[in-house]
Amino acid sequence: MDLGTIIWNTVALFLTLCIFSFLYKDNPFYKFAEHLVVGVSAGYFAIILYFNGFIPKVWEPVTQKGEWWYLLPTILGMMTWARFSKKWSWISRFAIAFYMGIAVGVAIPLEMQQRVIKQLHATMLPVHFTNIQGVWNLLIMLGVLCGLIYFFFSMGHKGVVGGAARLGIWILMIGFGAGFGLTVMGRISLLADRITEIHNWYLMVTKALWGF
Amino acid sequence: MSPIFFYLSSWFDFNRINVLVILGLFFAFVFYFINQAKKGKSLFVRRISGLDAIEEAVGRATEMGKPILYISGIEDMDNLQTVASMIILGNVTEMVARYDVPLLVPICRPFVVPVAEEAVKQGYIKAGKPDAYDKNNIRYISDEQFAYTAGVNGIMLRERPAANLMFGSFFAESLIMAETGFSTGAIQVAGTANIHQLPFFVVACDYTIIGEELFATSAYLSKEPKLLGSLKGSDLAKFLIIIILILGALLETFGITKFSSWFFVR
Amino acid sequence: MNFYERLMNLDRRWVYLVVGIAVIIPVLNPFRVPVYVTQEVKAIYDCVESLEPGDILFLAIDYDPQAMAEVHPMAKAIMRQCFAKDVKLIISALSQNGPGMAEQLISELSKEFGKKSGIDYCYLGYKPYFSIVILGMGQNFRIPFPTDYYGVPLDSLPMMRGVQNYDDVKVVIDISSGNITDYWIIYGNGRYNVKLAVGVTGVMTANYYPYLASGQIFGLMGGLKGASEYEVLSKQGDRAIKMMSIQTTAHIVIILFIVAGNIGYFMSRKKKIK
Numbered sequence: 001m002d003l004g005t006i007i008w009n010t011v012a013l014f015l016t017l018c019i020f021s022f023l024y025k026d027n028p029f030y031k032f033a034e035h036l037v038v039g040v041s042a043g044y045f046a047i048i049l050y051f052n053g054f055i056p057k058v059w060e061p062v063t064q065k066g067e068w069w070y071l072l073p074t075i076l077g078m079m080t081w082a083r084f085s086k087k088w089s090w091i092s093r094f095a096i097a098f099y100m101g102i103a104v105g106v107a108i109p110l111e112m113q114q115r116v117i118k119q120l121h122a123t124m125l126p127v128h129f130t131n132i133q134g135v136w137n138l139l140i141m142l143g144v145l146c147g148l149i150y151f152f153f154s155m156g157h158k159g160v161v162g163g164a165a166r167l168g169i170w171i172l173m174i175g176f177g178a179g180f181g182l183t184v185m186g187r188i189s190l191l192a193d194r195i196t197e198i199h200n201w202y203l204m205v206t207k208a209l210w211g212f
Numbered sequence: 213m214s215p216i217f218f219y220l221s222s223w224f225d226f227n228r229i230n231v232l233v234i235l236g237l238f239f240a241f242v243f244y245f246i247n248q249a250k251k252g253k254s255l256f257v258r259r260i261s262g263l264d265a266i267e268e269a270v271g272r273a274t275e276m277g278k279p280i281l282y283i284s285g286i287e288d289m290d291n292l293q294t295v296a297s298m299i300i301l302g303n304v305t306e307m308v309a310r311y312d313v314p315l316l317v318p319i320c321r322p323f324v325v326p327v328a329e330e331a332v333k334q335g336y337i338k339a340g341k342p343d344a345y346d347k348n349n350i351r352y353i354s355d356e357q358f359a360y361t362a363g364v365n366g367i368m369l370r371e372r373p374a375a376n377l378m379f380g381s382f383f384a385e386s387l388i389m390a391e392t393g394f395s396t397g398a399i400q401v402a403g404t405a406n407i408h409q410l411p412f413f414v415v416a417c418d419y420t421i422i423g424e425e426l427f428a429t430s431a432y433l434s435k436e437p438k439l440l441g442s443l444k445g446s447d448l449a450k451f452l453i454i455i456i457l458i459l460g461a462l463l464e465t466f467g468i469t470k471f472s473s474w475f476f477v478r
Numbered sequence: 479m480n481f482y483e484r485l486m487n488l489d490r491r492w493v494y495l496v497v498g499i500a501v502i503i504p505v506l507n508p509f510r511v512p513v514y515v516t517q518e519v520k521a522i523y524d525c526v527e528s529l530e531p532g533d534i535l536f537l538a539i540d541y542d543p544q545a546m547a548e549v550h551p552m553a554k555a556i557m558r559q560c561f562a563k564d565v566k567l568i569i570s571a572l573s574q575n576g577p578g579m580a581e582q583l584i585s586e587l588s589k590e591f592g593k594k595s596g597i598d599y600c601y602l603g604y605k606p607y608f609s610i611v612i613l614g615m616g617q618n619f620r621i622p623f624p625t626d627y628y629g630v631p632l633d634s635l636p637m638m639r640g641v642q643n644y645d646d647v648k649v650v651i652d653i654s655s656g657n658i659t660d661y662w663i664i665y666g667n668g669r670y671n672v673k674l675a676v677g678v679t680g681v682m683t684a685n686y687y688p689y690l691a692s693g694q695i696f697g698l699m700g701g702l703k704g705a706s707e708y709e710v711l712s713k714q715g716d717r718a719i720k721m722m723s724i725q726t727t728a729h730i731v732i733i734l735f736i737v738a739g740n741i742g743y744f745m746s747r748k749k750k751i752k
Contacts, residue, residue, distance in 0.1 A: 037362055040359075042359070083326050103609075110669055114667065116453075117230060118694055123457055124475070148453065153444075155258065180411040182700065183412070184729070185702065185725065187680075189680065189701060192547070193547030195505050196721070409681075
């Protein structure tokens with residue numbers, strides 16, 4: 001085990017404990033780690049964009065391959081910076097309109113296809129009581145219908161609509177419960193991973209210092 | 213295959229004609245209702261109960277003389293939830309301005325900053341208090357999700373807002389923020405269309421605006437014809453979907469699959 | 479304040495402490511719990527297992543360090559399974575903090591299996607705006623990635639000769655901790671009909687079951703439990719399996735807290751009504 005690994009692992013451990021200290025209450029160690037992560041992430045993102053975006057997609061094509069047309073989207077991108085000036089902020093709208101136009105054009109048909117039509121097709125299920133699947137299908141149908149009714153804004157939630165909407169919100173809450181359970185699992189995984197890493201650090205340091 | 217069909221098929225995907233028809237119908241509904249709204253026809257939208265919760269939160273902050281924290285999610289302006297959030301922000305600012313309560317708006321994306329500034333400024337102008345607008349209260353924190361979260365948590369702990377309003381697109385940071393807000397004793401109202409984050413808001417906030425209610429709230433508040441028209445159009449589309457689902461399930465139950473297979477996309 | 483009210487107003491730091499202890503004990507005294515395999519995870523394993531040597535699998539490593547604990551074992555097990563079967567890999571990392579982690583995984587496993595960049599695997603690296611990258615790769619991998627992560631042009635890599643787009647890969651598996659998965663479903667599957675399976679964090683899992691039911695994805699691994707199932711099936715690694723004991727003790731403690739909290743709530747409400 002080299003010294004560098006031990007030092008970096010110790011730094012990681014220290015920062016983990018700084019963040020964990022927040023569980024007790026806000027303190028200077030937490031503040032230090034908080035400000036460090038804000039600064040590091042901003043710097044990291046700027047660098048990664050520069051080396052993975054600007055260099056291979058602007059600098060190299062234009063300067064090395066003479067593909068000057070890469071300058072057109074670059075200019076469009078730079079136009080968005082006009083937002084920082086009150087006088088020239090209108091220029092940025094061209095770039096945003098261009099981006100929005102393409103993004104919406106590509107997204108809407110595919111979103112409709114993948115999130116609505118395919119789901120609609122998958123929900124048209126035979127409902128019967130001859131086996132358990134038929135009953136599950138009925139539950140799925142009821143859930144979808146009542147959920148949709150809850151999100152109906154053209155009518156007040158009164159009478160039959162109100163009843164269905166109430167059932168809809170109950171079904172939503174059951175779904176949220178399942179989601180929350182899975183989240184607890186996820187958060188415990190993260191904690192378990194950190195604790196395991198702390199344990200590994202302890203084993204590593206004791207081995208390095210005392211050889212066991 | 214006829215040559216004309218072959219020529220057309222290279223431009224037109226006949227397998228996805230159902231997508232075109234359904235999309236066309238949806239667009240027609242939305243355009244119709246936008247037109248109606250523009251003509252001044254009153255379009256009924258039920259009041260979202262979350263609005264009362266927002267007013268209550270502002271009232272509580274006024275009583276306590278502490279600031280209100282408004283978080284607009286972590287997505288950029290190309291996300292409709294952020295757009296809806298900015299509309300709600302404008303209205304919240306109007307309420308806040310009337311009661312002389314400071315409003316803090318930490319932001320995650322640089323593009324959202326000028327829009328938020330504009331929304332807040334307009335809110336103060338509409339309330340007749342343009343001088344109360346303080347640009348420094350709209351703060352860019354970081355693009356990185358957890359760096360932003362850490363920053364917002366810091367504000368919650370140090371400035372101790374009386375109310376936290378969270379509307380927009382949230383991801384894993386939702387629980388961390390809502391939990392920190394809860395621990396500071398702030399009254400919290402949240403809303404997002406990111407379904408997987410709603411459970412955390414439901415457990416940690418005093419009131420939660422669920423899914424599409426976020427867009428309905430922004431339409432209700434702004435009375436903007438485009439938003440109202442879209443909401444009414446999507447309501448009609450939902451009604452149509454309910455009919456299609458019931459019909460499709462009934463036919464499937466009786467072994468008739470032709471209807472449902474029309475909705476199959478290859 | 480009576481007992482039930484005290485139960486309701488228990489200082490959260492006690493909860494943290496007890497959960498912390500419940501996690502630390504199995505770390506210090508490890509034990510194993512049985513892992514039951516679900517159909518949605520087995521579908522992914524079966525698909526990878528059915529690939530022939532030389533087939534290409536696209537592995538999208540779309541997670542950040544904060545989700546490593548949950549999804550890293552999935553990526554590792556799949557990569558090991560592919561290398562063991564001589565299945566070639568195209569790997570991308572479309573999450574901004576992901577490229578370094580993917581690189582670490584690749585360098586560790588390529589050394590272990592003696593695999594070479596450009597011959598056995600091609601690491602494309604990171605490009606911003608994942609939706610555009612996913613769409614671009616549907617036409618040609620070279621549009622968003624003219625070179626691989628190490629700066630070598632894709633055309634000069636032996637394994638990429640004749641490989642243009644998703645049509646040339648057998649399956650795409652997206653391991654993710656963010657909404658990139660949505661874009662793989664909408665653009666990858668919707669636009670280019672890619673055969674897609676996903677491995678996601680626990681928080682996200684419930685969200686993707688409708689896509690599994692509709693057949694838009696053929697397999698789903700959810701959180702550390704999903705990862706442990708995959709490790710059991712593939713017999714590649716056991717980090718997630720080991721973690722299941724920690725998970726179990728922590729879950730038992732949390733369930734007890736929930737029960738205690740609810741008893742406190744209902745009993746104190748009953749007293750108030752009286």
